[in-house]
Amino acid sequence: MEYLFDGVKEFNTRDYLEHKELFEKIGKNQDPHTLFIGCSDSRIVPNLITKTLPGELFVIRNIANLVPMYRTSEEFLSTTSAIEYAVKILHVDNILVCGHSNCGGCNALFMDDKQGQEIPHTHKWLELASEVKRKIEIAKIKDPAEREWKTEQLNIVEQMNHLLTYPYIKEKFEKKKINILGWYYIIETGEVFNYDTQTNVFIKIE
Ligand SMILES: [Zn+2]
Numbered sequence: 585m586e587y588l589f590d591g592v593k594e595f596n597t598r599d600y601l602e603h604k605e606l607f608e609k610i611g612k613n614q615d616p617h618t619l620f621i622g623c624s625d626s627r628i629v630p631n632l633i634t635k636t637l638p639g640e641l642f643v644i645r646n647i648a649n650l651v652p653m654y655r656t657s658e659e660f661l662s663t664t665s666a667i668e669y670a671v672k673i674l675h676v677d678n679i680l681v682c683g684h685s686n687c688g689g690c691n692a693l694f695m696d697d698k699q700g701q702e703i704p705h706t707h708k709w710l711e712l713a714s715e716v717k718r719k720i721e722i723a724k725i726k727d728p729a730e731r732e733w734k735t736e737q738l739n740i741v742e743q744m745n746h747l748l749t750y751p752y753i754k755e756k757f758e759k760k761k762i763n764i765l766g767w768y769y770i771i772e773t774g775e776v777f778n779y780d781t782q783t784n785v786f787i788k789i790e
Pocket of ligand 1: 623624625647648649684686687688689690
């Protein structure tokens with residue numbers, strides 16, 4: 585546990601000082617250009633892979649980078665309210681759905697009922713990707729590695745589509761006032777692939 589406290593000390597004596605002017609500038613106001621929707625996975629570091637600084641990304645993270653369909657509700661909606669705030673109050677220019685390789689959440693789509701009962705909330709949450717599961721099962725992919733990356737990529741596209749169920753996003757998107765991007769990040773190689781909506785394929789950013 586001590587390493588967490590040591591980390592703060594090192595941040596204060598090194599990293600903070602390195603960006604002192606920036607921290608002072610953004611201390612009273614944020615103006616992020618991008619809403620980054622990524623997986624909670626510990627290996628995903630949004631600022632690192634986009635080479636951005638504090639104040640640039642408004643970040644939502646959850647299991648398997650999922651976007652619930654738009655609905656009004658009396659429940660406490662974490663992802664939905666963060667999307668609302670980013671788009672309607674912060675007026676972000678871009679929404680980026682970033683999926684990744686070796687995603688435990690995507691893999692858990694295919695868990696059996698017994699496993700599902702052990703993590704009932706996760707099991708329920710993953711229903712937001714049930715359409716992805718359905719398409720993958722229809723495709724009957726034999727190779728586990730291929731099934732894995734296809735599930736992860738298809739899930740990114742599915743969640744991009746879910747964003748358009750939000751009336752205020754749809755309106756901005758149709759007026760070209762907001763960009764919706766889908767990225768696939770491969771952890772071990774550092775490669776990032778951008779979803780091309782013309783060809784429906786992920787193209788390596790280089
Ligand atoms: Zn993941």
